[in-house]
Amino acid sequence: MILKLTGRNAFLGILFLSAAFNRSPNIADGAPGTQFVNIGSSYYYIETNLKKNWFDAYESCRRMQADLITLETLDELIEVNKYLVKRNIYKRYWTSGNDLAKEGEHVWFSNGEPLRPNLWYVGEPNNKNRTEHCDVMGNESNPEKLPGINDRRCLLESSYICESLKPQTVVTCVKN
Numbered sequence: 599m600i601l602k603l604t605g606r607n608a609f610l611g612i613l614f615l616s617a618a619f620n621r622s623p624n625i626a627d628g629a630p631g632t633q634f635v636n637i638g639s640s641y642y643y644i645e646t647n648l649k650k651n652w653f654d655a656y657e658s659c660r661r662m663q664a665d666l667i668t669l670e671t672l673d674e675l676i677e678v679n680k681y682l683v684k685r686n687i688y689k690r691y692w693t694s695g696n697d698l699a700k701e702g703e704h705v706w707f708s709n710g711e712p713l714r715p716n717l718w719y720v721g722e723p724n725n726k727n728r729t730e731h732c733d734v735m736g737n738e739s740n741p742e743k744l745p746g747i748n749d750r751r752c753l754l755e756s757s758y759i760c761e762s763l764k765p766q767t768v769v770t771c772v773k774n
């Protein structure tokens with residue numbers, strides 16, 4: 599009897615563990631800004647409530663062991679745009695793109711690779727007033743219009759998206 603119970607308990611324990619394993623990491627198709635969501639082969643934390651300057655947004659992503667979003671392909675931009683449009687979210691989001699190191703050479707801060715030319719909105723990057731060095735992605739509701747990237751002043755405040763290649767949970771630090 600004891601053996602039977604032990605066996606049963608062990609089985610229940612395995613069930614419990616597997617349920618816990620399935621629940622974490624905390625990724626679901628939930629409300630943006632509360633957790634990382636899986637779109638394609640990456641995981642994104644979409645911050646739509648808070649607006650931050652580029653540096654502050656970058657730091658916020660690093661605190662979550664992630665980086666500002668890096669759009670390696672136009673497909674990635676289109677997929678993330680689809681996700682946002684489905685939820686009626688239309689904002690500008692900081693990406694990891696910038697030309698802070700070398701004027702006119704926009705690279706992804708997360709991997710140092712240049713931005714692909716087909717990602718830019720028409721006429722961008724224009725470095726307006728010679729002050730625009732950080733790159734935002736705009737999302738578009740019109741299916742005829744492609745989403746794109748634009749250079750803006752780094753100290754302007756925008757929403758932002760963090761990206762991680764592996765599942766992440768959001769850890770909130772409370773300051774006393």
Ligand SMILES: [Ca+2]
Pocket residue numbers: 640667668669670674761
């Ligand atoms: Ca990416």
Ligand SMILES: [Ca+2]
Pocket residue numbers: 722723724725726730748749750
């Ligand atoms: Ca611009």
